[in-house]
Amino acid sequence: MSLTVDMSLDPDEGRALVSLSNAGVRRDGAWLVRGVDLAVRPGEIVTLIGPNGSGKSTTAKMALGILSPDEGRAARRPDVRVAYVPQKVTVDWTLPLTVERFLSLTAKADARDAEAALAATGISHLRFSEVRNLSGGEFQRALLARAMCRKPDLLVLDEPVQGVDYTGEIALYELIKRIRDDLGCGVLLISHDLHVVMAATDHVICLNGHVCCQGAPVAVASSDEYRRLFGGRASDTLAVYEHHHDHTHLPDGRVRHADGSVTDHCHPHAPAQEPDATTGEENRHAG
Amino acid sequence: MLDDFFVRALVAGIGVAAIAGPLGCFVVWRRLAYFGDTLSHAALLGVGLALLLQVNVTLAVFAVSAGVSLALLALQRRASLSSDALLGLLSHSALALGLVALAFMTWVRFDLMGLLFGDILAVSVRDIALVYGGGAVVLAVLAWIWRPLFAATVNPELAEAEGLNPERANIVFMLLMAVVIAIAMKIVGVLLITAMLIIPAATARRFSSGPEQMAVLAALFGMVSVVGGLFASLEWDTPSGPSIVVAALALFLASLSPLASAITNALRRNAGQKSEVPQQ
Numbered sequence: 001m002s003l004t005v006d007m008s009l010d011p012d013e014g015r016a017l018v019s020l021s022n023a024g025v026r027r028d029g030a031w032l033v034r035g036v037d038l039a040v041r042p043g044e045i046v047t048l049i050g051p052n053g054s055g056k057s058t059t060a061k062m063a064l065g066i067l068s069p070d071e072g073r074a075a076r077r078p079d080v081r082v083a084y085v086p087q088k089v090t091v092d093w094t095l096p097l098t099v100e101r102f103l104s105l106t107a108k109a110d111a112r113d114a115e116a117a118l119a120a121t122g123i124s125h126l127r128f129s130e131v132r133n134l135s136g137g138e139f140q141r142a143l144l145a146r147a148m149c150r151k152p153d154l155l156v157l158d159e160p161v162q163g164v165d166y167t168g169e170i171a172l173y174e175l176i177k178r179i180r181d182d183l184g185c186g187v188l189l190i191s192h193d194l195h196v197v198m199a200a201t202d203h204v205i206c207l208n209g210h211v212c213c214q215g216a217p218v219a220v221a222s223s224d225e226y227r228r229l230f231g232g233r234a235s236d237t238l239a240v241y242e243h244h245h246d247h248t249h250l251p252d253g254r255v256r257h258a259d260g261s262v263t264d265h266c267h268p269h270a271p272a273q274e275p276d277a278t279t280g281e282e283n284r285h286a287g
Numbered sequence: 288m289l290d291d292f293f294v295r296a297l298v299a300g301i302g303v304a305a306i307a308g309p310l311g312c313f314v315v316w317r318r319l320a321y322f323g324d325t326l327s328h329a330a331l332l333g334v335g336l337a338l339l340l341q342v343n344v345t346l347a348v349f350a351v352s353a354g355v356s357l358a359l360l361a362l363q364r365r366a367s368l369s370s371d372a373l374l375g376l377l378s379h380s381a382l383a384l385g386l387v388a389l390a391f392m393t394w395v396r397f398d399l400m401g402l403l404f405g406d407i408l409a410v411s412v413r414d415i416a417l418v419y420g421g422g423a424v425v426l427a428v429l430a431w432i433w434r435p436l437f438a439a440t441v442n443p444e445l446a447e448a449e450g451l452n453p454e455r456a457n458i459v460f461m462l463l464m465a466v467v468i469a470i471a472m473k474i475v476g477v478l479l480i481t482a483m484l485i486i487p488a489a490t491a492r493r494f495s496s497g498p499e500q501m502a503v504l505a506a507l508f509g510m511v512s513v514v515g516g517l518f519a520s521l522e523w524d525t526p527s528g529p530s531i532v533v534a535a536l537a538l539f540l541a542s543l544s545p546l547a548s549a550i551t552n553a554l555r556r557n558a559g560q561k562s563e564v565p566q567q
Binding site: 064065066082083084089091092094095096097098101102105106107128130150156 | 444492
């Protein structure tokens with residue numbers, strides 16, 4: 001049996017900034033993701049991991065209210081101030097938009113906050129550059145700076161370190177942790193990496209069309225081997241998540257359980273025609 | 288030297304340019320050029336219905352354009368056709384319906400050319416009042432929805448997540464477009480309204496470093512086009528609507544010239560110098 005039911009019984013759910021219970025989204029007859037339970041409380045960092053197409057972004061969008069669940073429930077505390085760093089923002093060349101104006105996109109950013117955010121993300125020199133001329137990594141920093149200016153209660157980041165080099169990745173993770181420490185905000189972070197997460201993460205949820213497993217990451221510092229692998233500074237910032245799946249996703253979308261039996265889906269109330277939401281090798285990462 | 292009708296034409300044209308510029312920026316940013324065409328084709332149907340039902344033409348045009356906008360929103364949500372196919376369907380159906388409706392009304396004396404290409408020289412004082420009254424409302428509403436509309440243009444999901452209600456901004460924007468079509472139809476004609484929306488905005492793009500700046504510049508370039516086009520039309524006895532669009536095109540082409548690049552670069556350098564001040 002999977003661990004998906006545990007959190008829906010959580011007595012703290014009322015205090016959560018945002019919570020999903022048994023939430024799922026269906027498109028064109030196929031479940032993009034289903035049976036997700038999660039809660040983000042103030043000061044907590046929750047990391048979502050999973051292969052491509054596993055429903056991480058869909059889950060984040062349910063939490064943000066961009067998608068409403070077709071099944072289950074999504075609840076946000078009404079007064080929550082949200083900042084969102086989407087996975088992909090393309091700025092059309094017809095749009096004249098400087099980094100400074102971008103910071104005030106959804107609400108006027110205070111000049112001092114803007115300066116501090118640009119300095120913290122290391123892009124002060126790009127303040128008056130056009131957004132469309134930024135490199136991928138620079139744009140990620142601009143997105144994060146914009147989110148910082150909002151002083152959010154809930155910060156949702158969809159693969160915030162994509163296109164950023166390894167050193168930059170460590171720096172951005174440190175910055176996200178600092179934002180959390182300064183503002184006391186809850187963070188919902190989607191990671192592009194299946195095994196390495198922010199060390200400050202309180203809770204990891206591994207998705208693959210449903211919650212495959214969840215738990216706390218293992219500090220890199222606790223293992224000499226990992227420490228050698230990551231290097232000095234990184235070992236304080238990154239942590240390793242060890243998957244503990246009780247089932248394997250087969251390439252045709254069916255699921256093989258620990259006892260060897262094969263079913264159409266491991267979701268408890270899955271219908272027989274459950275879609276093939278995942279393909280290829282990458283989802284067979286069962287531990 | 289300036290006849291009274293000519294002054295009226297100038298005043299009305301400048302008013303239309305002031306509204307079309309900022310709205311046209313959103314048309315360019317959101318790639319809605321074809322949407323402008325669709326609405327203006329629908330305007331013809333509005334005229335036909337107004338004549339048939341004996342109601343105010345401007346009101347009928349607004350009603351039909353607004354109806355087409357909302358139909359588009361509804362169709363986009365459920366139909367499996369792409370937006371451009373839907374626009375083509377709506378656009379040409381409305382145009383054909385309008386022309387058929389007009390053809391049936393043989394008892395109406397009707398200036399089709401004036402409708403298609405505008406009759407700016409026949410602008411009345413009431414028309415001017417309509418342009419400025421309606422225009423003031425349009426610009427005020429646009430200012431009110433500016434931030435959510437712009438944020439939704441950059442990224443609708445981000446705007447939605449941060450509580451800006453992009454859906455509402457979209458609907459208001461489409462209604463504003465319908466108002467502008469209804470107001471501008473008489474001045475530049477059904478076929479050329481989209482040009483007034485797009486060409487000044489396209490010219491303004493090269494000189495702008497921010498959206499607000501681009502909106503103001505687009506309005507200014509539109510006004511210059513109106514003045515230039517009307518004087519040319521007076522001089523060479525050409526139809527006023529097309530002359531204004533040709534003037535706008537000339538401005539656009541001039542903006543691509545080396546001289547314009549030099550000006551743009553100078554502006555950029557200036558902005559760059561300013562950028563260093565706060566850091567020191």
